[in-house]
Amino acid sequence: xxxxxxxxxxxxxxxxxxxxxxxxxxxxxxxxxxxxxxxxxxxxxxxxxxxxxxxxxxxxxxxxxxxxxxxxxxxxxxxxxxxxxxxxxxxxxxxxxxxxxxxxxxxxxxxxxxxxxxxxxxxxxxxxxxxxxxxxxxxxxxxxxxxxxxxxxxxxxxxxxxxxxxxxxxxxxxxxxxxxxxxxxxxxxxxxxxxxxxxxxxxxxxxxxxxxxxxxxxxxxxxxxxxxxxxxxxxxxxxxxxxxxxxxxxxxxxxxxx
Amino acid sequence: xxxxxxxxxxxxxxxxxxxxxxxxxxxxxxxxxxxxxxxxxxxxxxxxxxxxxxxxxxxxxxxxxxxxxxxxxxxxxxxxxxxxxxxxxxxxxxxxxxxxxxxxxxxxxxxxxxxxxxxxxxxxxxxxxxxxxxxxxxxxxxxxxxxxxxxxxxxxxxxxxxxxxxxxxxxxxxxxxxxxxxxxxxxxxxxxxxxxxxxxxxxxxxxxxxxxxxxxxxxxxxxxxxxxxxxxxxxxxxxxxxxxxxxxxxxxxxxxxxxxxxxxxxxxxxxxxxxxxxxxxxxxxxxxxxxxxxxxxxxxxxxxxxxxxxxxxxxxxxxxxxxxxxxxxxxxxxxxxxxxxxxxxxxxxxxxxxxxxxxxxxxxxxxxxxxxxxxxxxxxxxxxxxxxxxxxxxxxxxxxxxxxxxxxx
Numbered sequence: 143x144x145x146x147x148x149x150x151x152x153x154x155x156x157x158x159x160x161x162x163x164x165x166x167x168x169x170x171x172x173x174x175x176x177x178x179x180x181x182x183x184x185x186x187x188x189x190x191x192x193x194x195x196x197x198x199x200x201x202x203x204x205x206x207x208x209x210x211x212x213x214x215x216x217x218x219x220x221x222x223x224x225x226x227x228x229x230x231x232x233x234x235x236x237x238x239x240x241x242x243x244x245x246x247x248x249x250x251x252x253x254x255x256x257x258x259x260x261x262x263x264x265x266x267x268x269x270x271x272x273x274x275x276x277x278x279x280x281x282x283x284x285x286x287x288x289x290x291x292x293x294x295x296x297x298x299x300x301x302x303x304x305x306x307x308x309x310x311x312x313x314x315x316x317x318x319x320x321x322x323x324x325x326x327x328x329x330x331x332x333x334x335x336x337x338x339x340x341x342x343x344x345x346x347x348x349x350x351x352x353x354x355x356x357x358x359x360x361x362x363x364x365x366x367x368x369x370x371x372x373x374x375x376x377x378x379x380x381x382x383x384x385x386x387x388x389x390x391x392x393x394x395x396x397x398x399x400x
Numbered sequence: 401x402x403x404x405x406x407x408x409x410x411x412x413x414x415x416x417x418x419x420x421x422x423x424x425x426x427x428x429x430x431x432x433x434x435x436x437x438x439x440x441x442x443x444x445x446x447x448x449x450x451x452x453x454x455x456x457x458x459x460x461x462x463x464x465x466x467x468x469x470x471x472x473x474x475x476x477x478x479x480x481x482x483x484x485x486x487x488x489x490x491x492x493x494x495x496x497x498x499x500x501x502x503x504x505x506x507x508x509x510x511x512x513x514x515x516x517x518x519x520x521x522x523x524x525x526x527x528x529x530x531x532x533x534x535x536x537x538x539x540x541x542x543x544x545x546x547x548x549x550x551x552x553x554x555x556x557x558x559x560x561x562x563x564x565x566x567x568x569x570x571x572x573x574x575x576x577x578x579x580x581x582x583x584x585x586x587x588x589x590x591x592x593x594x595x596x597x598x599x600x601x602x603x604x605x606x607x608x609x610x611x612x613x614x615x616x617x618x619x620x621x622x623x624x625x626x627x628x629x630x631x632x633x634x635x636x637x638x639x640x641x642x643x644x645x646x647x648x649x650x651x652x653x654x655x656x657x658x659x660x661x662x663x664x665x666x667x668x669x670x671x672x673x674x675x676x677x678x679x680x681x682x683x684x685x686x687x688x689x690x691x692x693x694x695x696x697x698x699x700x701x702x703x704x705x706x707x708x709x710x711x712x713x714x715x716x717x718x719x720x721x722x723x724x725x726x727x728x729x730x731x732x733x734x735x736x737x738x739x740x741x742x743x744x745x746x747x748x749x750x751x752x753x754x755x756x757x758x759x760x761x762x763x764x765x766x767x768x769x770x771x772x773x774x775x776x777x778x779x780x781x782x783x784x785x786x787x788x789x790x791x792x793x794x795x796x797x798x799x800x801x802x803x804x805x806x807x808x809x
Contacts, residue, residue, distance in 0.1 A: 224692065236690060238683030240751035241676075249680055250691030258672045262610075263617040270619075 149212030151342040157206030166192040174342040181357035182346045188363040199223040227310035236300040239289040244269045294325025311342045350379045364389040439760040450771030460647040467655040472716040474762030477740035479709030482702045486682045487750025488547035490706045492554030497714030498729020500525040505572040505724045518578025526711045533707025541699035571725040583719035585653040592642040592651040600635035666755040682751030743793040
């Protein structure tokens with residue numbers, strides 16, 4: 143990473159979180175920088191979801207620190223996360239099927255005048271521009287209901303929504319889990335373009351093929367603990383699998399990053 | 401994944417030609433987006449049938465009567481549309497309307513300690529309806545009790561309250577002129593024409609305002625000629641309605657009240673952020689919540705709208721009879737209002753439908769009742785016919801919903 147001198151866009155240090163007797167996260171470190179795709183992997187129960195929920199403000203952390211662009215911040219609720227510019231794209235739960243693409247892109251953040259009248263033309267224009275800038279060209283009309291879109295198109299809309307609001311950090315929770323091969327490629331290309339536009343992208347997935355196609359670095363969690371952070375070039379799929387299952391550093395380079 | 405040229409721009413431009421619009425419309429119908437087409441066809445069919453069966457049906461006098469007969473149920477159905485849009489149901493509307501009638505009648509009893517001006521009584525009745533809606537909606541939104549059960553309890557409770565309140569006398573007469581005018585006042589010829597002019601000019605201004613904004617923004621505007629034809633069609637429709645009414649007694653005030661409420665509610669549902677959030681909650685409450693929409697607020701306020709509209713309908717019923725009695729809010733009011741919304745194309749599954757559906761549905765139900773009375777069929781036929789139409793409407797909704805879901809995959 144060339145911009146290593148700058149502080150990470152989002153950084154977690156020694157974050158712990160327990161639910162009763164279950165220690166979901168213990169002293170976990172995590173970071174993501176502008177313009178990179180950081181993959182977050184781990185087996186079931188590794189703490190990926192808990193980490194997302196802590197950053198999203200749905201759960202509060204028990205101990206540890208969160209830094210945003212080098213400054214210490216506290217996240218007590220979803221509003222705090224939104225204010226910082228952290229957006230979470232949940233798998234297939236983010237869209238209202240009965241609304242069209244424009245309406246979904248602006249859901250909860252509609253532009254309106256002093257009479258609460260919607261500015262439809264302005265919203266439609268900006269939606270088209272945003273989709274064009276991300277090269278999402280397969281959607282015929284931005285005025286068709288999301289219900290009529292394919293799985294890949296829906297996911298594209300959900301991801302594209304994240305870039306419209308000057309977000310700095312985007313978490314994508316299993317964005318390709320329900321998609322076919324062609325649609326997965328479409329969404330992965332979109333994820334890459336998010337990073338190219340300067341966002342810090344966190345890509346949460348089980349699928350190592352997808353991860354090696356799209357990620358720059360890979361953070362591995364196991365049973366709520368850090369295993370390590372790996373540069374994509376210096377490791378391979380077997381190495382990551384070993385780290386996920388056995389919890390051992392898969393290569394020497396890993397020690398540098400942790 | 402290749403970086404194809406932005407094709408949607410050309411697609412949008414091509415869609416502005418007449419043939420393109422027709423093709424897109426046909427594509428939409430095949431995809432399950434039929435709009436108001438079934439209602440229109442049904443309306444024409446029913447009208448033709450009764451015209452052939454009764455000499456009086458297709459007359460100016462009967463048309464004017466029809467407006468008075470449909471107003472109460474249609475106004476209640478406006479509230480039902482909102483409740484159905486968020487995927488809930490309100491079974492209490494019948495007796496809430498009855499209770500509002502009792503309130504408005506009680507508050508004008510001459511010589512009593514609680515005699516208020518007619519307009520104050522009407523406002524109080526609507527306020528009571530909204531308050532009831534707020535209470536029922538709170539059970540749904542904050543505690544999570546299914547709306548079906550909450551409002552079923554409401555149905556029983558408010559019926560009980562009506563019986564208790566009217567128990568000793570059984571009937572309250574209404575003498576206040578303002579209250580009686582709601583359903584019985586008839587506008588003068590010139591007032592009728594003025595309404596037609598205001599409606600047409602307002603509709604034209606709104607339509608072409610949208611057209612110009614979109615053209616200014618460089619978006620697809622639809623076909624200009626088609627837009628003009630639409631404005632002329634609806635304008636002509638209102639002028640024709642006023643002409644027919646003026647040919648008999650004149651435009652009933654209640655028709656104007658109904659129209660204003662439908663337009664106002666359609667504006668809220670279709671053009672404001674609040675309306676957009678209502679649709680979002682109905683489409684996916686979880687997506688709405690994650691998008692930062694206050695789902696509980698939307699649910700409570702929608703039940704308040706339902707209660708207020710039911711109360712307004714109750715005022716119209718009471719005004720029409722110049723009294724309230726023990727049957728207030730009973731009978732087919734509840735099911736007629738829900739049927740009106742559903743026949744008008746509002747989905748029971750939430751998130752789909754328009755406020756104007758209440759108007760079309762209310763019209764169909766009123767025409768069926770009116771025509772059957774005129775032809776002289778017994779009430780049994782009325783119930784069976786309305787039931788069959790309702791079943792057809794819900795079946796259509798279910799089939800369309802499935803087809804729409806199938807198109808994308």
